[in-house]
Amino acid sequence: MNAPASPSPVPSPIKGEGQLALLSVLDASVVFTARKGLFAAARVRALDGVSLHLDKGESLSVVGESGSGKTTLARVVLGLQRPAQGQVAYEGKDIGRASEGQLKEFRRRAQGIFQDPFSSLDPYMTVGQIVEEPLVIHHVGSPAQRVDKVRQALEEVRLTPVSEIAPKFTHQLSGGQRQRVAIARALVLEPELIVADEPVSMVDASSRAEILYLMRELQERHGTAFLYITHDIATAYHFSQRIAVMYLGRIVETGPTRQVIGNPLHPYTQALLQAVPEPDPANRFRRRGMLAGEPPSPANPPAGCRFHPRCPYAFEGCDRDDPHLLEVTQGQEAACRLWKGLTAGARLTERAPGSAGEGDDRKPPS
Amino acid sequence: MNPRDIARVVLSTGSGRVGAVFLAALALVSLFVLVRFPLDFGSTRWNNPAVWADNPKAAAPAWTRLWAGDGAVGHAVFEAAQPSTRGLLGEGEQRDYVFTYDYTGGKLPTFMALAVSDVRFTSRPPVLTLAVRRPDGRVLTLSQTVVRGPRPGEPPPYLRHQDAPLRISLSGDPEALASVKEFLAQEYRVNLAAEALQGKVADAVFGAPSEGSPGQFQPLPGVYVFTLQEVAGSPSDATGSVKLVLGGSVYGVMGTDALGRDLALGLLFGFPVALAIGIATSLFATAIGAALGILSGYLAGKTDLAIQRLSDIWSNVPLLPILIFLIFILGQKLWLVVVIMILFGWPGLTIVVRSMVLQIRSGQLVEATQALGASKGRIMFRHLLFQIAPFLFAQMIFFTPGAILAEAGLSFLGLGDPSIPTWGQILESGFRTGAVYVGYWWWVLPPGLLIVATAMTFVLLTLGLEPVVNPRLRENR
Numbered sequence: 001m002n003a004p005a006s007p008s009p010v011p012s013p014i015k016g017e018g019q020l021a022l023l024s025v026l027d028a029s030v031v032f033t034a035r036k037g038l039f040a041a042a043r044v045r046a047l048d049g050v051s052l053h054l055d056k057g058e059s060l061s062v063v064g065e066s067g068s069g070k071t072t073l074a075r076v077v078l079g080l081q082r083p084a085q086g087q088v089a090y091e092g093k094d095i096g097r098a099s100e101g102q103l104k105e106f107r108r109r110a111q112g113i114f115q116d117p118f119s120s121l122d123p124y125m126t127v128g129q130i131v132e133e134p135l136v137i138h139h140v141g142s143p144a145q146r147v148d149k150v151r152q153a154l155e156e157v158r159l160t161p162v163s164e165i166a167p168k169f170t171h172q173l174s175g176g177q178r179q180r181v182a183i184a185r186a187l188v189l190e191p192e193l194i195v196a197d198e199p200v201s202m203v204d205a206s207s208r209a210e211i212l213y214l215m216r217e218l219q220e221r222h223g224t225a226f227l228y229i230t231h232d233i234a235t236a237y238h239f240s241q242r243i244a245v246m247y248l249g250r251i252v253e254t255g256p257t258r259q260v261i262g263n264p265l266h267p268y269t270q271a272l273l274q275a276v277p278e279p280d281p282a283n284r285f286r287r288r289g290m291l292a293g294e295p296p297s298p299a300n301p302p303a304g305c306r307f308h309p310r311c312p313y314a315f316e317g318c319d320r321d322d323p324h325l326l327e328v329t330q331g332q333e334a335a336c337r338l339w340k341g342l343t344a345g346a347r348l349t350e351r352a353p354g355s356a357g358e359g360d361d362r363k364p365p366s
Numbered sequence: 367m368n369p370r371d372i373a374r375v376v377l378s379t380g381s382g383r384v385g386a387v388f389l390a391a392l393a394l395v396s397l398f399v400l401v402r403f404p405l406d407f408g409s410t411r412w413n414n415p416a417v418w419a420d421n422p423k424a425a426a427p428a429w430t431r432l433w434a435g436d437g438a439v440g441h442a443v444f445e446a447a448q449p450s451t452r453g454l455l456g457e458g459e460q461r462d463y464v465f466t467y468d469y470t471g472g473k474l475p476t477f478m479a480l481a482v483s484d485v486r487f488t489s490r491p492p493v494l495t496l497a498v499r500r501p502d503g504r505v506l507t508l509s510q511t512v513v514r515g516p517r518p519g520e521p522p523p524y525l526r527h528q529d530a531p532l533r534i535s536l537s538g539d540p541e542a543l544a545s546v547k548e549f550l551a552q553e554y555r556v557n558l559a560a561e562a563l564q565g566k567v568a569d570a571v572f573g574a575p576s577e578g579s580p581g582q583f584q585p586l587p588g589v590y591v592f593t594l595q596e597v598a599g600s601p602s603d604a605t606g607s608v609k610l611v612l613g614g615s616v617y618g619v620m621g622t623d624a625l626g627r628d629l630a631l632g633l634l635f636g637f638p639v640a641l642a643i644g645i646a647t648s649l650f651a652t653a654i655g656a657a658l659g660i661l662s663g664y665l666a667g668k669t670d671l672a673i674q675r676l677s678d679i680w681s682n683v684p685l686l687p688i689l690i691f692l693i694f695i696l697g698q699k700l701w702l703v704v705v706i707m708i709l710f711g712w713p714g715l716t717i718v719v720r721s722m723v724l725q726i727r728s729g730q731l732v733e734a735t736q737a738l739g740a741s742k743g744r745i746m747f748r749h750l751l752f753q754i755a756p757f758l759f760a761q762m763i764f765f766t767p768g769a770i771l772a773e774a775g776l777s778f779l780g781l782g783d784p785s786i787p788t789w790g791q792i793l794e795s796g797f798r799t800g801a802v803y804v805g806y807w808w809w810v811l812p813p814g815l816l817i818v819a820t821a822m823t824f825v826l827l828t829l830g831l832e833p834v835v836n837p838r839l840r841e842n843r
Contacts, residue, residue, distance in 0.1 A: 078737045080736055107739030112733075115730065119729050119730045120731055120734040121731070122735075122753075124752040133735075133738060133740070134738045137738055137740050137741075
């Protein structure tokens with residue numbers, strides 16, 4: 001891969017209003033090479049031709065199970081991982097090929113919140129130092145102004161009284177408090193984009209809702225664009241305007257959150273929604289629909305549609321023909337051959353809907 | 367973990383407490399030596415035989431008398447700047463320096479010496495006569511000395527023995543021998559050949575000849591009054607000071623070596639030297655090792671490859687032969703030993719630090735900091751360095767005894783810096799002169815034990831620091 005010295009202008013997807021998207025990812029792929037024995041090398045496509053876009057002030061959830069490449073997507077968007085192919089454009093500038101200096105400027109405007117509040121904060125710094133660090137790195141303000149900004153940021157994430165919290169070390173805080181420190185650190189530069197990579201998956205259930213509400217409130221107040229990455233489709237429902245579902249390095253379905261959740265088009269999205277537990281005693285004797293098998297290894301993805309070995313609707317051709325995202329209904333896209341009218345041919349799987357332990361309430365693709 | 371926490375954890379273990387007490391003692395003694403000793407102690411005093419001329423050779427420490435029970439005699443030095451009496455004598459002046467010595471018996475003093483310094487005269491050089499009145503009333507005139515007169519063409523006043531005193535070793539002085547021989551013949555009617563009396567002037571002064579065995583003397587306890595009579599040519603002539611030394615068979619706190627050097631002073635001077643060698647070496651070797659390890663682990667790629675292969679090669683160079691080789695070529699200098707130990711001390715640490723950094727850099731801390739836009743330097747030396755700092759601190763202390771032992775080993779091989787006495791050098795001189803085989807334990811054991819105790823101090827501190835590096839060992843108190 002020979003990266004050009006300066007980022008080339010990227011043809012960004014143009015929104016309906018003719019506005020340049022804040023962030024657009026175009027056909028991005030990330031390949032990891034793992035040494036396998038002395039000579040062989042396994043090539044893993046953690047991200048395989050992913051495209052998405054995000055407007056100013058918009059929030060987009062990326063949902064997927066472990067190994068679907070959603071964290072890799074977050075790293076690519078934050079410029080921590082350069083894509084092997086494709087482009088990641090921030091306001092039309094390709095950050096996947098940007099120089100260190102250009103990346104630094106980008107990083108002033110885009111911030112990350114990470115999964116583990118126990119390891120993403122330096123244990124040798126006080127809360128005040130942690131929140132001040134982005135200001136120091138980007139030479140923002142005088143020391144007195146910085147202290148002021150730090151205080152504001154900590155107040156915004158409700159870590160009060162600030163004078164008591166700021167001199168503390170992170171090990172003196174609870175998991176939820178730490179994640180709020182991380183949010184304050186992301187906020188202090190007043191970024192245009194925040195990439196939150198599973199920000200609540202390692203936080204106690206009791207603090208989870210609080211953090212999510214806080215993030216939504218901040219998003220609405222500051223008009224910050226959010227890329228919210230999660231494995232929990234339920235939190236995505238509450239948090240974001242749009243949703244993208246990933247499976248094995250690809251986006252299999254995308255669309256407005258309400259539409260996707262209300263009417264999932266891809267069999268994988270349907271399965272994910274089925275897996276959400278509903279605390280209703282009436283459900284206690286119901287077998288829940290579960291996907292058969294494990295996700296295949298991304299080092300050796302199945303031919304054709306990547307989901308077909310586990311898909312309850314797979315039929316002939318799904319093991320050869322690789323479907324691409326197709327707009328099925330207004331604004332909602334799915335990568336499934338069912339929506340291409342290619343349903344002729346023999347069923348590939350013996351697992352008919354309802355026969356592999358699924359519940360009887362599985363929606364047939366309508 | 368802040369320094370106060372580290373101190374608390376170290377002090378919560380027994381080994382940490384003992385180590386801390388030892389370290390405090392080392393530091394206090396070193397401080398005392400730095401304040402009280404001249405920095406050129408090694409060249410101007412330790413290795414200058416004139417300084418030690420009046421000390422008994424290879425004498426055991428004085429406190430051995432407590433349990434030896436062989437009546438060892440202590441070292442006695444009489445010094446006076448002013449005469450006890452003075453009186454006019456013709457044109458000149460007679461000055462008497464009187465020293466009273468209460469001899470308690472036991473062993474006979476090992477030697478006698480007289481020293482005069484800072485003599486100034488205008489016409490006639492002063493004449494010095496030493497006489498002793500023994501407890502039995504007998505008076506023995508030991509020697510008569512004349513300070514060297516004016517050289518032709520030398521203008522008065524004549525200054526003599528300003529730098530080095532005029533020293534008369536009475537035990538070997540032919541004139542003293544002759545007067546003792548005459549004294550014995552007159553008083554005891556014992557006729558001994560001069561050869562039989564060689565080195566026995568002190569014996570004859572402080573004893574009476576044995577009846578049975580000629581040439582042997584029985585100690586004669588009692589009060590001895592030494593009178594040094596100085597006849598000056600003029601009352602304005604002056605003498606700075608006079609000194610009479612009665613050599614003991616034991617000396618000082620730590621005894622002396624074969625050259626009469628006070629081992630207590632040499633051992634004391636070894637404290638700051640050992641500490642300086644250990645701390646300088648470990649500090650710089652740890653700094654280099656940590657910096658290269660962080661660079662190697664974080665920058666990865668070719669930098670990593672270069673640093674790691676270099677440290678692989680470097681760490682396989684055997685240190686002691688290289689030290690011996692380079693010191694033969696470049697000279698016996700202590701700073702050279704330290705520099706070589708620093709240059710060859712970092713590779714092991716670099717490899718370990720790199721592996722630690724590899725682990726940390728794949729964690730979210732580094733990722734999160736990168737996402738903030740932090741520079742590589744800031745990530746490496748503001749974040750990574752702090753994560754491994756407790757380990758580095760422990761490593762530094764662990765490295766210290768190695769450096770002290772390496773220097774002691776080199777000194778023991780005779781490659782020490784002659785201008786700076788160290789414990790290793792004292793040990794080496796003891797072995798070279800065969801002190802071990804004749805039982806001069808006070809010469810060999812203390813430096814050896816001090817080397818061990820100093821190394822032990824740092825090992826104990828490392829043990830105490832282990833809970834800091836490995837929190838699972840921390841006791842909850």
